[in-house]
Amino acid sequence: MNLQQKITTAIKEAMKAKDQERLAALRAIKSELLLAQTNKNTQENEISSEQEIKILQKLVKQRRDSAQIYKEQNREDLANPEEAQANIIAEFLPEQLSKEEITVIVQKIIAELEVTSIKQMGQVMGKAQQALSGKADGKTISGIIKAELS
Numbered sequence: 001m002n003l004q005q006k007i008t009t010a011i012k013e014a015m016k017a018k019d020q021e022r023l024a025a026l027r028a029i030k031s032e033l034l035l036a037q038t039n040k041n042t043q044e045n046e047i048s049s050e051q052e053i054k055i056l057q058k059l060v061k062q063r064r065d066s067a068q069i070y071k072e073q074n075r076e077d078l079a080n081p082e083e084a085q086a087n088i089i090a091e092f093l094p095e096q097l098s099k100e101e102i103t104v105i106v107q108k109i110i111a112e113l114e115v116t117s118i119k120q121m122g123q124v125m126g127k128a129q130q131a132l133s134g135k136a137d138g139k140t141i142s143g144i145i146k147a148e149l150s
Contacts, residue, residue: 003052003092004033025085028059029092053134056093060086061137097135099144105131106144118149 007030014023032055036047047055063086070079097105109127113120128141 003049004030006092007033021081021084022088025088028085029056029089032059050133053093056089057134057137059089060093063089094134096137097132099140102132102136102140103144103148106141106148110145110148115149118146121145121149124149 007026011023011026011030014026033047033052036051036055063082067079067082067086070076070082106124106128109124109131113123113127115121115124124145125138125142128145129138132141
């Protein structure tokens, strides 16, 4: 079952359960997937699983960033729904790796590329994002790379 079928099934379940928060998050996913499909750059209206993961990651990041801004402005009433939607969307992402697992992969990449200074962080970051696509967010990867190269 592909992601769109899973989302459609989850939307039906959320409608039956009258779960408005979950329904809003699922509809946001479906909307983004449909927009990506109808984009002129996609062939035969198909999007790859990598593109689906990137879309989901973008949606989660948007919601978490919004929640953070709301919290800074002491608007918990707006922050809580954003966090809840981010968690619902994250359910459809692949299993996220722990910091220890990410550190091991980053250390291998650093050794492989023979990087010695923080000035070469971009090389490591590019390779790490390819290796960890969908399994870790960029902020975590970046933090680990900085710690390893300092």
